[in-house]
Amino acid sequence: MRDLYAFVGRDLLGVFHETADGAVFEYTDSSRTTPLSLSLPRGRASSPQAGINYLDNLLPDRADVRARWARDRSLTSSDTFTLASAYGEDVAGAVTLTPDPDRPRTTTGPLIEATEDDIASRIASIRQDDTSWIDPRVKPRMSLAGAQGKFSLSRIGDRWYWPSYDRPSTHILKPPSPKHRNIETFEVLGLELARRVGVEAATSHRMTWLGQSCFVVERFDRDANGQRIPAEDINQALGRPVAAKYAATAPEVGRLMAAHGSERRFVRQLAFNVALGNGDAHAKNYSFLLAGDRAVLAPIYDTVPTILYPTYNSDFSMPIGNACRPGDLNERNWRRFADDAGLDPDMVCEEAFAITTKVAERYENLFSKAGLDPSRMKTIQTHVRVLRRSLPSPTATGPSSTSLVAPSGNPYNSVRSTTRRRTASGDECGRPTASGGACRRRGHCPYHR
Secondary structure (H helix, E strand, O other): OOEEEEEEOOEEEEEEEEEOOEEEEEEOOOOOOOOOEOOEOOOOOOOHHHHHHHHHOOOEOOHHHHHHHHHHOOOOOOOHHHHHHHHOOEOOOOEEEEOOOOHHHOOOOOOOEOOHHHHHHHHHHHHHOOOOOOOOOOOOOEOOOEOOOOEEEEEEOOEEEOOOOOOOOOEEEEOOEOOEOOHHHHHHHHHHHHHHOOOOEOOEEEEEEOOEEEEEEEOOOEOOOOOEOOEEEHHHHOOOOHHHOOOOOHHHHHHHHHOOOOHHHHHHHHHHHHHHOOOOOOHHHOEEEEEOOEEEEOOEOOOOOHHHOOOOOOOOOOOEOOEOOHHHOOHHHHHHHHHHHOOOHHHHHHHHHHHHHHHHHHHHHHHHOOOOOHHHHHHHHHHHHHHHHHOOOOOOOOOOOOOOOOOOOOOOOOHHHHHHHHHOOOOEOOOEOOOOOEOOOEOOOOOOO
8 A cells, every 4th residue: 555645845744545435634743733634633533434534635636637548647546535646736825745755865956947838828728628637748746626728827036836745836827718708807806806706816817928828816824935835725634535526515514614703705605606696616616724623714705606607507606595596596595595504594684684785786897898709798797686585575574574774875784683583482592602692493493502
């Protein structure tokens, strides 16, 4: 059986030991308190499945891309351990992976610059064949997750270089997809919309080299000096393989976020993806930044409005309560999600409605400036109308509700106090929730027995 060494800088963090049913990770550096993954905690043995699943999530999702990577390096197999050993020198997070225990002491050659011609050629190659992620001349030992063709580069000053063990990539480049026209523009606009509504987002641009345009995003798992920092996606944190990225539920992720104090940030990102019409916001499209025993939700990324592509299913990747589509979403479903996740329903509604309101106000205007064709603009206009219908009525009446109109004119500023009056007459649980509020589930609460 083989070993795979995980270094942080030049320090050995631990070793993956291949087993018949996966890979066990063993920590060797006791001076570092930050774990490699929440699914691989310090102080107790991890399962072989958790270890191999961590590695699996560092690699491309698609079997055809993995098979090509194996052919490109004349590997005998495209299994997870083999590919991670061959391509693990620049991956997500702080580690570098190598089968050579002496790799940090090996002399690294000079940086290889990626010229304008190189970058334009790589973009064109991936546009023509989206399994062609790796430059056949340089063959960088880098790996990126996901399904869409992409590659990574390191930016130093105003020049670009191929990443290496010693020089981490700082940017990820996604060429246009022949199957999804203008996706590079829409992803940039999605991240810009996130920032405009107050959701922290990865920094991105649409850039062009010799006529070849490309979506370019700055890596959030690199610091200001371009050095690697600990990070992992939620699928890794849950210890699951890539194939299970759609299996995670919103309540499950919400509970994980609450355990690390990121529940409010998660609700905001979840609400934004729903409001954007991003039906592909699965467990690999949310990530943690790790530091010691702390885990903080990373800035939002991969914000593509999939509603603009008929080939995508319009269902949510993570249903909200009983709602699987925007037209089914309402306050009751947000509160059901909160109950199932053990979160404060008032906080969830307050954050979700605030984000939804801002997206509805800004969506059409921002995307209209991109020169969308009439059919896509009509799709956005219809979607915005659906969003507005999902919000609580500002003139709600009835024996158990009062007007949601706040003195400021924002109908969502007073959701917290109004919702409490609605439930005050019920037999509530009253137990503290993860966010510090009181559980307002009526009757016997299955979450606080």
